[in-house]
Amino acid sequence: MARKSARAVAAAEAANQSNDEGVSSSKVPLSELSPKSCLTCGRVVTPRxxxxxxxxxxxxxxxxxxxxxxxxxxxxxxxxGDAGDLGSSAGVKREDAAELKVDVETFVEGILLEVARQNGGGTLEDVQDRIKDLLRSSSIEVGQPQHSPSKEESGSDTDHDEQHKAQSGSSSDGQHPLWKALDSPPGLRERIRRAARRLALGITHDSDAQQTNITTTVAGSIELSQNGKVLRTVQDLSFAKGVLHVKSKNKP
Structure with a gap:
């Protein structure tokens, strides 16, 4: 019988080791993994x-x-002209005398906190109206929503690998770049709702994976409720649909 070369023996051992690792890793029990929170949308991430x-x-x-x-x-x-109240909003910085830079998620969170601090708080629809009013006060035309929230509302994992960084000037379709960025996927309505979930959970913009272990609203800065019931877990927040009320935890 012909003897295998040292190279052939090494290759066979490596293959066997790889197969063993593949088998063992595929047998990790999902029951031992706990659900966590997505750092962007604040929804529950179920082990797969x-x-x-x-x-x-x-x-x-x-x-x-x-x-x-x-x-x-x-x-x-x-x-x-004058950017008005928009220029002093959270997430808005003046790069130079002629240009503004807006971090869209920080901007949305700032308006959410503003509405939440009002006496009695408000609804997420109030947040949307406030954002549109701010844009109009700065001579920014608000268009019709271009993106349906239905897939996000249902918790779909459908991916949208699109460019989300708007550049200076008007876009090719005539929409103002700030409005277009606010309404880019997943759309303004869902963008507000996911910012609300993050704030309710206490998830910051730090991308530390440890934050995914935050699954209750104990550390949150705002309180979200529906029909008078306070939403206290990431599961509650993930599947709540319809009108949501928001208020600051520091307000009665």
Missing amino acids: AKWAKDWNGIKYCSDSCRSTRPGKVVVRFSPD
Whole structure:
């Protein structure tokens, strides 16, 4: 019988070792993995077999949430005249005398906190109206929503690998770059709702994977409720639909 070369023997051993590792890693019991929170949308991330090998490193529920995580959606533009209240809003910085830079997620969170601090708080629809009023006061035309929230509302993992950074000037379709960024996938309505979930959970813009272990609203800065019932867990927040009320935890 012909003897195998040392190289052939080494290759066979490596293959066997790889197969053994593949078998053992595929047998990680999902029952031992706990649900966590997505750092972008604030929804519950349920353990899946494809994530079992690196569950501790999973921070986002989908590619769309990874690509639109806080800090990624930024818009720069030159305002027409005085930027008014928009210029002093959270997430808005004046780059120079002629240009504003807006971190879209920080901007949305700032308006959420503003509405939440009002006496009695408000609804997420109030937050949307406030954002539109701010844009109009700065001579920014508000268009019709271009993106349906239905898939996000249902918790779909459908990915939207699109460019989310708007540049200075008007877009090719005539929409103002700030409005276009605010309404880019997942759309303004869902963008507000996911910012509300983050604030309710106490998730910051730090992308530390440890934050995914935050699954209750104990550390949150705002309180979200529906029909008088306070939403206290990431599961509650993930599946709540319809009108949501928001108020600051420091307000009665």
